[in-house]
Amino acid sequence: MGDIYLWLKAGHVISVIAWMAGIFYLPRLFVYHAEQRASVPQMVPVLEVMERRLLQAIMTPAMIAAWAFGLSIIAVGVIDWGEVWPWVKGAGVIAMTAFHLWCARERRRLADGTATASGRRYRMMNEVPTVLMIVIVVSVLVRPF
Numbered sequence: 247m248g249d250i251y252l253w254l255k256a257g258h259v260i261s262v263i264a265w266m267a268g269i270f271y272l273p274r275l276f277v278y279h280a281e282q283r284a285s286v287p288q289m290v291p292v293l294e295v296m297e298r299r300l301l302q303a304i305m306t307p308a309m310i311a312a313w314a315f316g317l318s319i320i321a322v323g324v325i326d327w328g329e330v331w332p333w334v335k336g337a338g339v340i341a342m343t344a345f346h347l348w349c350a351r352e353r354r355r356l357a358d359g360t361a362t363a364s365g366r367r368y369r370m371m372n373e374v375p376t377v378l379m380i381v382i383v384v385s386v387l388v389r390p391f
């Protein structure tokens with residue numbers, strides 16, 4: 247069992263890295279998209295392709311893999327649900343997934359021209375996954391509660 251647990255954790259960390267790489271970068275592309283739309287319109291189709299590929303080819307498969315590996319680790323049965331940290335991590339992960347879904351919705355809105363958010367708003371939203379990532383990693387590795 248020890249072996250499979252370690253392989254599942256390796257798969258989990260690898261897919262989380264790919265998911266986080268995309269989730270930190272996609273809102274940056276939204277900032278360029280919102281701010282350059284009027285001044286450099288020839289950038290728009292390029293940004294749309296970059297956003298779609300990043301989300302559909304990298305982030306969504308990586309998120310599904312992170313969930314699948316994470317739930318498999320839980321199924322192996324090593325989590326003490328009497329402690330607080332698994333619940334804090336779980337809340338952080340659900341919030342991260344909600345942020346992913348917000349990104350997917352904004353990508354669609356930017357592509358069909360119905361997005362209303364400013365570059366400044368996308369810049370602020372860009373901080374959300376950073377805060378969540380810190381909460382998740384500290385809760386699972388330091389376990390302060």
Ligand code: HEM
Pocket residue numbers: 255258259262266309312313315316317319320324325339342378379382383386387
């Ligand atoms: C997608 C849903 C997720 C589920 C179901 C999940 C579940 C788990 C589980 C059960 C463990 C093993 C805990 C232990 O036995 O020590 C774990 C470890 C870990 N997870 Fe997740 N997780 C998810 C997402 C994330 C995310 C988004 C991050 C980072 C932003 C993350 C970072 C980590 C880290 C750093 C570890 C510790 C690896 C180690 O012990 O070396 N997880 N996760």
